[in-house]
Amino acid sequence: xxxxxxxxLETLGFTEVYDYVAGKADWFAAGLPRExxxxxxxxxxxxxxxxxxxxxxxxxxxxxIKKVREAGKDTCIVTTDGWIVLGRVRIDRLDADVQGQxxxxxxxxxxxTRADTMIDSVLERLNSRNVDNILVATSDGRLVGTLYRSxxxxxxxxxxxxxxxxxxxxxxxxxxxx
Amino acid sequence: MPTSxxxxxxxxxxxxxxxxxxxxxxxxxxxxxxxxxxxxxxLKRLDRETTSxxxxxxxxxxx
Numbered sequence: 001x002x003x004x005x006x007x008x009l010e011t012l013g014f015t016e017v018y019d020y021v022a023g024k025a026d027w028f029a030a031g032l033p034r035e036x037x038x039x040x041x042x043x044x045x046x047x048x049x050x051x052x053x054x055x056x057x058x059x060x061x062x063x064x065i066k067k068v069r070e071a072g073k074d075t076c077i078v079t080t081d082g083w084i085v086l087g088r089v090r091i092d093r094l095d096a097d098v099q100g101q102x103x104x105x106x107x108x109x110x111x112x113t114r115a116d117t118m119i120d121s122v123l124e125r126l127n128s129r130n131v132d133n134i135l136v137a138t139s140d141g142r143l144v145g146t147l148y149r150s151x152x153x154x155x156x157x158x159x160x161x162x163x164x165x166x167x168x169x170x171x172x173x174x175x176x177x178x
Numbered sequence: 179m180p181t182s183x184x185x186x187x188x189x190x191x192x193x194x195x196x197x198x199x200x201x202x203x204x205x206x207x208x209x210x211x212x213x214x215x216x217x218x219x220x221l222k223r224l225d226r227e228t229t230s231x232x233x234x235x236x237x238x239x240x241x
Binding site for chain 2: 001002004005008010012013014016017018021023024027028032034035036039
């Protein structure tokens with residue numbers, strides 16, 4: 001529809017017309033501001049924490065371990081320079097004497113959910129799989145943040161978000177691949 | 179000829195060049211949810227009169 005509108009506007013005398021083909025679905029999926037009568041329905045992008053430690057696949061593992069520990073985390077999300085999610089490194093799962101680059105040890109393709117997904121449906125998914133968090137990404141795979149189950153539950157109950165900043169154990173941490 | 183753009187360019191045009199956002203979907207869809215700051219002119223009503231309040235000297239982004 002928007003290409004037709006863009007052409008129409010040019011015929012009406014507008015000289016600088018742009019067509020945002022991906023439209024509002026893409027905008028919402030990136031967790032960007034929206035308005036309207038449905039905006040009160042919480043989406044994953046609204047409450048995802050944006051404090052993930054990120055790294056590139058070419059970084060040295062020893063450097064990344066240091067970076068993750070300094071941030072008080074246990075995981076590094078591996079992305080491209082353009083924030084596209086490639087994988088994940090959980091430092092508590094690495095051998096003590098591990099060497100090399102992140103790309104050698106990262107878990108490929110962690111599960112993500114889109115930022116415009118309604119929280120209740122994601123919560124159901126987390127509960128059914130018994131995982132505590134899930135990565136939130138845009139429709140083109142760029143990292144937005146991490147959604148924690150405790151935050152989702154708190155939001156749906158209209159209560160304050162609990163801090164779930166404790167390191168994730170093997171059973172509770174999100175898993176790979178759908 | 180209209181130029182197709184991606185999200186980052188939309189953001190840049192809005193913040194840096196006072197771009198105007200127009201949603202051309204039916205008003206019901208607009209009322210449900212739209213990009214912050216967008217106005218609604220459904221495609222079928224896109225004419226000289228309904229666009230008269232838009233500024234022709236600023237970028238116009240449609241979706």
